[in-house]
Amino acid sequence: MPSQILILDDEKNYLLILETMLGDAGYAVTALDDPETGLAFLDESEVDVVITDMKMPKVTGQQVLEHVKRNYPYIPVIIMTAFGSIEGAVEAMRIGAFDYIAKPFANDELLLTVEKASRFAAAQRENMLLRQSLEDKFSSENIIGRGKAMQRVLEMIAKAAPTKSTVLITGESGTGKELFAKAIHYASPRKDAAFISVNCMALASGVLESELFGHEKGSFTGAVARKRGRFEMAHQGTIFLDEIGELSPELQVKLLRVLQERKFERVGGSDPIEVDIRILAATNRNLAEAVAAGTFREDLYYRLNVVHIETPPLRERREDIPILAAHFLTRYSGENNKVFKGFSPEAMEYLTAYEWPGNVRQLQNVVERCVVLAASDVVQVEDLPTEIRDEESQYKSAVDLLPVTINLNDTLEKIEVALIRRALARSNFVQVKAAEMLEISKSLLQYKLKKYKLTGH
Numbered sequence: 032m033p034s035q036i037l038i039l040d041d042e043k044n045y046l047l048i049l050e051t052m053l054g055d056a057g058y059a060v061t062a063l064d065d066p067e068t069g070l071a072f073l074d075e076s077e078v079d080v081v082i083t084d085m086k087m088p089k090v091t092g093q094q095v096l097e098h099v100k101r102n103y104p105y106i107p108v109i110i111m112t113a114f115g116s117i118e119g120a121v122e123a124m125r126i127g128a129f130d131y132i133a134k135p136f137a138n139d140e141l142l143l144t145v146e147k148a149s150r151f152a153a154a155q156r157e158n159m160l161l162r163q164s165l166e167d168k169f170s171s172e173n174i175i176g177r178g179k180a181m182q183r184v185l186e187m188i189a190k191a192a193p194t195k196s197t198v199l200i201t202g203e204s205g206t207g208k209e210l211f212a213k214a215i216h217y218a219s220p221r222k223d224a225a226f227i228s229v230n231c232m233a234l235a236s237g238v239l240e241s242e243l244f245g246h247e248k249g250s251f252t253g254a255v256a257r258k259r260g261r262f263e264m265a266h267q268g269t270i271f272l273d274e275i276g277e278l279s280p281e282l283q284v285k286l287l288r289v290l291q292e293r294k295f296e297r298v299g300g301s302d303p304i305e306v307d308i309r310i311l312a313a314t315n316r317n318l319a320e321a322v323a324a325g326t327f328r329e330d331l332y333y334r335l336n337v338v339h340i341e342t343p344p345l346r347e348r349r350e351d352i353p354i355l356a357a358h359f360l361t362r363y364s365g366e367n368n369k370v371f372k373g374f375s376p377e378a379m380e381y382l383t384a385y386e387w388p389g390n391v392r393q394l395q396n397v398v399e400r401c402v403v404l405a406a407s408d409v410v411q412v413e414d415l416p417t418e419i420r421d422e423e424s425q426y427k428s429a430v431d432l433l434p435v436t437i438n439l440n441d442t443l444e445k446i447e448v449a450l451i452r453r454a455l456a457r458s459n460f461v462q463v464k465a466a467e468m469l470e471i472s473k474s475l476l477q478y479k480l481k482k483y484k485l486t487g488h
Contacts (some may be wrong), residue, residue, distance in 0.1 A: 034149040038062040038313045039069040039095060040111065042082040044136070049082065049141075056142055057433055058149070066090035078106055079152040080145060085112040085123070090412055093123055097443035100127045105155040107148040108334060111136070174207075174214060175358055180352040181345035184211065191338045197290065199275075199335045200313040202342030205390030208313040209273060222308060224268030227261045231282075232274035240282060241298050250299020262295060262306050269309045275335065275346040276327060289333045310335075343385040345394060349453070352383045355391060359398035360410070367402055374410045381412060385419045448483050449488035451476070455485075 036058045038049050043064055050062040061076075063069045066087050075079075081099055085092035096108045123131060127370045129148050132141055174185065191198050192215045234242060241251075245260030259271060259483060278286065289295050294305045312335050321327035345352065355373060369436045374382065387393055397416060405413045405414040412420050430482035433442065452470065458464035466476040481484075 033057055033059045034079040036060045036080050036082065036149075036153065037069060037076075038082045039066045039087070039092075039153040040082075041066075041087045045084070045111075053145060054143070058146075060143070063104065064412070066095055067348055067401045073099070073103065073106075077295060078103075079156075080107055080109065080129075080148045082109045082111060082145070084109055091192060093126075096126065097130055103458070107151050107155075107288060107449045109144060109148055121277065122306065130223040174210065175355050176348060176351045177354065178348045180348045181351060187340045187355050188214050188218065191215055191340070193220065194338075195309055196337045197309070197335055198311045198338045198340060199318075200340045200342060200355045201309065201318075202313075202315065203344050203385065203390055204315050205392035206344060207391055208315075208342055208344040209271065211315065211340060212269075212271045215311060216271075216309075219309070221268050225265050226269050226271065227265040228271045228273065229261050230273045236279040236282060239278075240285070243282070244285065244295050246298035247300040250297070254299065257297070259299065262289060262308060263304060265308045267308075269311060272310065272312045273316060275312040276314040276318055276321055278486070280328070283331050285407060287328065287331045287334060290331070339354055345390045348368070349383050350456075351378045352387075352394065353379055355394055356382055356398055360402065369402060370408055371402065371405070372408050375412065377412045378410050378415060381415055381420050444483075447479070448485065451479060451483070451485060 034052055038046060038053075038060060040046050040062075041064050046062040046064060050060045051128070053060045061072065061078075063072065066083070067090055069081075069083075070090065073076075080093065080250060083092045083095045090113070092110055094363040096110065099106050099108050102344045108123075108127070110123045110128045110131040111134055113134050121131075130144050131150065132144060148234055174181070176182070176185070198212075198215060202208055212228075213226060216222060217412060226409070229239075229242065231239060241254075241258065241260065241262050243262055245258050245263055246254050248254055248257050272286075274454075281294070285295065289308075290305075290310060293307065296303055318327055318332050318336070322329045322332050345355075353374075357381070360371050360373065382397075397419065400413045400416065401410045405411070454468045455462075460470060462476055463473055466473045469476065
């Protein structure tokens, strides 16, 4: 599809020359001698590049430029000006013109400038579509979860996203902490800038320092050129520091300074670099316990823990398991060119009963495995991995989540409470049905409800 060029000039002979030249070069051209009509045309039509004369009656070229930059910042504007009015063109460049051309112009120069602007417009459009795709993909509306636990998280994201505050996201591995961080970024005023993610556990301390802060040429063996760090790359955007609890004491000190002053030096450098960034951090460790143990700085912890979002483990949001499983089944069916009707009721019972120590990530992997190996278009119990359909394995996976040293009586009571709550939820709080699921009498269930101060409705 040819680029759409809008030309505005009150001199009709220039309009005719430009329209013919650019039309012959393969562009779709609209040439107008009235800039007011041109502004209306912009509001109603797809335009890739605007070429406007500087001096026109009613509306000047600078006013056209300002209108385009304000309403269509992705459209490049080329200014045409008489040779003696270059000062005005320079001012136009200062406020955002793509380029300027002095009249009378050389045809080759004009065609080259329009080609560059057209390529720039295509890149801008592609970037805009990519940003829109990312915003849609990581919108909180697309985070799957209808239970109360997830709704609380989504409410926190909605409140935190528009602010500049640092957010600490905690929770077990596999609960989707980076997904929540991206939802915060793409719902924030920084959504058009970079989202930079760093896994603080994936790199050795010395390498991580260079990754975060960058380095100067010759600052260490192998530093053959200056390198920008992730903090610089995230300028005006968001940096997400995953596994923040794994930072060395030295890097904790440096990060604290960035949080306090928004400035740092590259490795081997002495010039302070200021950045405008928002910091999101995540960990599956209990940082308060790490502070008490002396392995994490208390002042850094409080700087990070401005807004705290706790991501719930999958076993605490069982009502979301059927929705998540169906979502992954659709996704991986499409990727593998297969068609599935769903899960059998028995298979879904096993999925919802499992403890999911690996959380959503584990469920995702299990569903992908089922798509690859299932013999029919309905996932059956026998298609599930052994650890999910084997009762002993299920109990073992649940026990593995408990600390090694526990109070047995307290733990057994907590398990009993959890089982009673699950039975009530699955029976829609019909006590007779809940008692049948637990294979106890209704009177015994009522006794336990009273003992544990649980509501039976």
